[in-house]
Amino acid sequence: MGDWKTTDGLPRRRRHRALSPLREHLRDTFWFAPTAALFLVFVVWSAATAADDAILTALRDAGDEDAVSDLLGIAEDAKTVVTTISAAMMTFIGVVFSISLVAVQMAAGQFSPRVVRIFVRSRITKATFAVFLATFVQSLLVLTSYDSQRDPALVASIPLVQSVLTLILVGLSVILFVMYVNSTLRLMRVAHVVDLITREALRVVANMPLGVSAETPVGTSSSTGPGSDPGPRPGSDLGPETARIAHHGRAGVLRDVDIARLVRMARQNGVVLRLVPRIGDFVVPGTPVFAVHGGPATKGPRALSFQVSVGAERTFHQDLGFGLRQLSDIALRALSPAVNDPTTAVQAVDRIVQFLSSVAQRPLGALLHRDKQGTVRLVQPVPDWTELVDLAFTEIRGCAVSSPQVTRRLLAGLDDLLGAVPEDRRAPLVRHRTLLTQAVERTVPEAADRAFALHPDRQGIG
Numbered sequence: 190m191g192d193w194k195t196t197d198g199l200p201r202r203r204r205h206r207a208l209s210p211l212r213e214h215l216r217d218t219f220w221f222a223p224t225a226a227l228f229l230v231f232v233v234w235s236a237a238t239a240a241d242d243a244i245l246t247a248l249r250d251a252g253d254e255d256a257v258s259d260l261l262g263i264a265e266d267a268k269t270v271v272t273t274i275s276a277a278m279m280t281f282i283g284v285v286f287s288i289s290l291v292a293v294q295m296a297a298g299q300f301s302p303r304v305v306r307i308f309v310r311s312r313i314t315k316a317t318f319a320v321f322l323a324t325f326v327q328s329l330l331v332l333t334s335y336d337s338q339r340d341p342a343l344v345a346s347i348p349l350v351q352s353v354l355t356l357i358l359v360g361l362s363v364i365l366f367v368m369y370v371n372s373t374l375r376l377m378r379v380a381h382v383v384d385l386i387t388r389e390a391l392r393v394v395a396n397m398p399l400g401v402s403a404e405t406p407v408g409t410s411s412s413t414g415p416g417s418d419p420g421p422r423p424g425s426d427l428g429p430e431t432a433r434i435a436h437h438g439r440a441g442v443l444r445d446v447d448i449a450r451l452v453r454m455a456r457q458n459g460v461v462l463r464l465v466p467r468i469g470d471f472v473v474p475g476t477p478v479f480a481v482h483g484g485p486a487t488k489g490p491r492a493l494s495f496q497v498s499v500g501a502e503r504t505f506h507q508d509l510g511f512g513l514r515q516l517s518d519i520a521l522r523a524l525s526p527a528v529n530d531p532t533t534a535v536q537a538v539d540r541i542v543q544f545l546s547s548v549a550q551r552p553l554g555a556l557l558h559r560d561k562q563g564t565v566r567l568v569q570p571v572p573d574w575t576e577l578v579d580l581a582f583t584e585i586r587g588c589a590v591s592s593p594q595v596t597r598r599l600l601a602g603l604d605d606l607l608g609a610v611p612e613d614r615r616a617p618l619v620r621h622r623t624l625l626t627q628a629v630e631r632t633v634p635e636a637a638d639r640a641f642a643l644h645p646d647r648q649g650i651g
Contacts, residue, residue, distance in 0.1 A: 390512025428483025
């Protein structure tokens with residue numbers, strides 16, 4: 190893709206490349222990596238078996254029975270190790286992952302249930318589980334290759350290469366186990382959790398195509414209420430709406446859409462497609478999913494509905510607000526009377542301010558996905574600036590009044606954002622700052638305590 194210039198004067202950058210959601214969906218599963226590892230171990234074992242047979246055949250062709258006898262002795266010694274590995278590995282897998290699931294459950298209770306997805310998506314977790322299972326299966330396959338015949342002239346198989354491969358897998362399992370324990374322990378640390386969430390949220394921002402549709406000016410709301418669809422605004426160049434395509438399938442959360450295929454289908458039909466619900470909305474059968482603009486209704490509406498992925502929970506793939514939702518949940522859990530951990534809430538606010546700063550200069554409201562000729566083919570609604578600010582601060586502000594550490598950090602964060610955003614984006618920040626100040630003044634009786642709670646401090650109470 191070539192470079193292009195943004196409409197808001199930002200530096201030129203490479204055009205967004207819409208990826209298929211398949212990779213993200215596989216990352217949200219726990220079965221794919223172990224299954225692929227089991228298939229691969231069968232392939233490698235077959236290759237190792239062929240290598241063992243080739244070595245045995247070459248030694249017999251050379252008439253070197255002494256070498257065959259030596260290899261047979263080495264293989265017999267390795268058999269003891271392989272048998273021990275086979276007996277212990279499955280028990281080891283069960284114990285390790287049982288303890289890990291307890292740790293993940295504790296982290297979910299302390300921070301948010303949505304942090305479990307970090308464990309599920311962890312590459313180290315999947316690699317460790319896959320290699321553990323591969324080592325167990327490999328040891329079983331090696332044991333089936335041992336020949337009961339002890340005569341070097343009559344033995345049909347000497348699994349030497351297979352045994353060495355098993356020992357290599359054991360060594361790899363040990364290394365991955367150390368890395369896995371370190372990764373699981375980090376999952377129980379709030380700083381690491383909020384950092385992972387923020388990095389994924391910023392990755393969504395980085396993958397957004399820069400641009401905004403004419404129907405959703407910067408700084409204005411893209412909807413009139415939750416789940417509403419006001420349609421194109423005056424001055425929109427999408428063309429008249431000619432059809433709407435409803436969702437066919439199970440009810441659930443709209444996780445993502447296949448942008449590349451939708452753009453291609455819209456180009457082939459000469460129309461513009463507009464996604465009606467936002468990513469993260471709950472849809473039921475019959476819910477309008479796509480609006481067709483600028484041409485006749487496309488053929489095969491079911492083909493379009495197949496490009497929509499609906500699941501039980503939200504994902505980061507195309508969901509701009511999901512990161513803020515998780516950070517807000519962590520802060521709210523920390524501010525609850527049962528936990529009472531304002532320092533964790535401050536750490537979440539730190540990352541909220543970081544995320545909002547990253548989108549402070551970006552056009553929001555709708556994403557424009559173009560074909561190779563640069564023509565807009567898909568309009569995807571996303572939260573605008575006001576909605577992101579409300580998502581970030583509304584609930585935290587309501588729970589933080591009695592915690593001066595959090596109110597001080599909120600005020601400092603709002604002040605920092607006020608200095609970083611354009612003039613037309615300051616109104617929601619000023620509103621939240623005013624509401625926070627009024628809430629503290631109503632709740633805190635002592636003037637000195639009010640003054641302390643309303644003093645901006647980036648560390649809360651440093």
